[in-house]
Amino acid sequence: MKSIDRRTALQAGAALAATTLAACATSEPREPKVVATDANVLFKVPQPFVPIVGSPVVFPVRRIYCIGRNYAAHAREMGSDPTREPPFFFQKPSDAVQFVPIGKTVDHAYPSLTKNYHYELELVAVLATGGRDIPRERALDCVFGYAVGLDMTRRDLQNAMKKEEKPWEIGKSFDHAAPIGPIHPVGQVGHFTKGAIVLKVNGVVKQSADLSQMIWSVAEQIANLSQAFELLPGDIIYSGTPENVGPVVRGDVMLGHIDGLPDISVKVV
Numbered sequence: 001m002k003s004i005d006r007r008t009a010l011q012a013g014a015a016l017a018a019t020t021l022a023a024c025a026t027s028e029p030r031e032p033k034v035v036a037t038d039a040n041v042l043f044k045v046p047q048p049f050v051p052i053v054g055s056p057v058v059f060p061v062r063r064i065y066c067i068g069r070n071y072a073a074h075a076r077e078m079g080s081d082p083t084r085e086p087p088f089f090f091q092k093p094s095d096a097v098q099f100v101p102i103g104k105t106v107d108h109a110y111p112s113l114t115k116n117y118h119y120e121l122e123l124v125a126v127l128a129t130g131g132r133d134i135p136r137e138r139a140l141d142c143v144f145g146y147a148v149g150l151d152m153t154r155r156d157l158q159n160a161m162k163k164e165e166k167p168w169e170i171g172k173s174f175d176h177a178a179p180i181g182p183i184h185p186v187g188q189v190g191h192f193t194k195g196a197i198v199l200k201v202n203g204v205v206k207q208s209a210d211l212s213q214m215i216w217s218v219a220e221q222i223a224n225l226s227q228a229f230e231l232l233p234g235d236i237i238y239s240g241t242p243e244n245v246g247p248v249v250r251g252d253v254m255l256g257h258i259d260g261l262p263d264i265s266v267k268v269v
């Protein structure tokens with residue numbers, strides 16, 4: 001009786017061990033899969049989006065990527081050598097987008113903590129497809145359209161963090177840090193490899209350059225980004241600002257112009 005019990009116990013133990021090993025060996029979830037639906041989410045989080053010009057359809061924003069120092073003269077004014085630097089990117093949160101409709105001046109709140117708030121006018125490429133390790137030759141196939149955008153920057157905070165070799169996220173990734181005009185589909189406006197990019201503040205030209213002066217083209221940016229991240233529909237890319245970035249204060253009106261797209265107008269309040 002005693003030996004049978006022992007044998008039974010050993011068999012049970014072996015069976016349990018086998019089951020455990022089997023469970024470890026498989027990647028099958030042990031709990032039923034949970035899916036977020038309208039019925040079970042704790043609360044709703046709004047999906048950031050940008051309107052598409054002339055369409056009731058809107059473009060949902062997944063990630064905002066931004067390239068740094070992509071015009072040689074701007075790289076120099078930021079204290080780096082444009083001839084030696086590979087491209088680098090940072091992100092802003094997707095809900096940093098602030099839509100700027102055409103023909104209107106929108107109010108843009110001066111953010112907290114800064115005393116040196118800078119404009120950076122940029123061409124924005126928005127993606128409808130993505131992938132990993134996208135070859136440069138096929139990269140523009142991912143682009144759905146383009147918009148005029150501002151990569152607003154708390155320069156004093158960015159510089160202070162830089163100096164301390166800390167991440168400069170607080171200088172770049174804050175609420176409403178990414179004003180953007182409506183998206184213009186490639187079918188209507190084509191791709192942008194040249195053309196004037198001009199920012200005025202209160203009617204005075206502050207930034208004036210040409211898109212052809214980008215160090216890394218939009219296609220190269222997509223190819224490069226896709227080596228570090230899987231790009232997906234809804235990702236948007238701020239393609240860099242030319243030289244002569246500078247400060248705005250409350251009351252200033254920024255007018256962003258890129259040849260081939262309507263201007264955007266933003267008032268700092």
Ligand code: MN
Pocket residue numbers: 066067068120122151238240241
């Ligand atoms: Mn920028």
